[in-house]
Amino acid sequence: MSQPTDKPSRVHDLFAAVLGAFAAFCLITSPWNVDTEGPDPFYKGPLIFPIMVLSMMVLASLPACKRLLSPADGSTWQLDGGGFPKKTLAVLGLLIAMLGGLNLIGLEISALAFLAASLHLLGHRGPFKLVVLPLVMTGLIVMIFKYFLDVFFSTPLIAEWLWG
Numbered sequence: 001m002s003q004p005t006d007k008p009s010r011v012h013d014l015f016a017a018v019l020g021a022f023a024a025f026c027l028i029t030s031p032w033n034v035d036t037e038g039p040d041p042f043y044k045g046p047l048i049f050p051i052m053v054l055s056m057m058v059l060a061s062l063p064a065c066k067r068l069l070s071p072a073d074g075s076t077w078q079l080d081g082g083g084f085p086k087k088t089l090a091v092l093g094l095l096i097a098m099l100g101g102l103n104l105i106g107l108e109i110s111a112l113a114f115l116a117a118s119l120h121l122l123g124h125r126g127p128f129k130l131v132v133l134p135l136v137m138t139g140l141i142v143m144i145f146k147y148f149l150d151v152f153f154s155t156p157l158i159a160e161w162l163w164g
Helices: 010-033 048-069 086-104 107-121 127-148 157-163
Strands: none
Touching: 010 048, 086 107, 086 157, 107 127
16 A cells, blocks of 8 residues: 655656657557548548647656656655545546447537536536536537537437437
């Protein structure tokens, strides 16, 4: 079990550097992993989202790589914290459920439910954070992916079951 410490931990930097290296590998190999033969232009094609996300991951890992190569005085390899990351794994479970919900209940409802449930789980209980923020973010997600990037989302299964 890990013991709390006031010293900076290099384990977090190592983990971030490994994630950044994996993202860089995926970014380099993405043209071979994603089929780009469709009629869509590059900015609407299937490769644009992985390139954006993987590029952000690589950029976000650069400070950790710098800290890993030139550690601060007193930094240790001891993992700090209070033990098992329950909330992190619960949000991961909600994210996986959201991905499953895309096909079952659609983008709008699954994104709204994921955002509201995650915020509630993380302790944000005000009406603005539980109602307004998820509604605004869901609206932005729908506008960006469905209308701006023209990403195709199939009709939710529940709509087919109810309305044929």
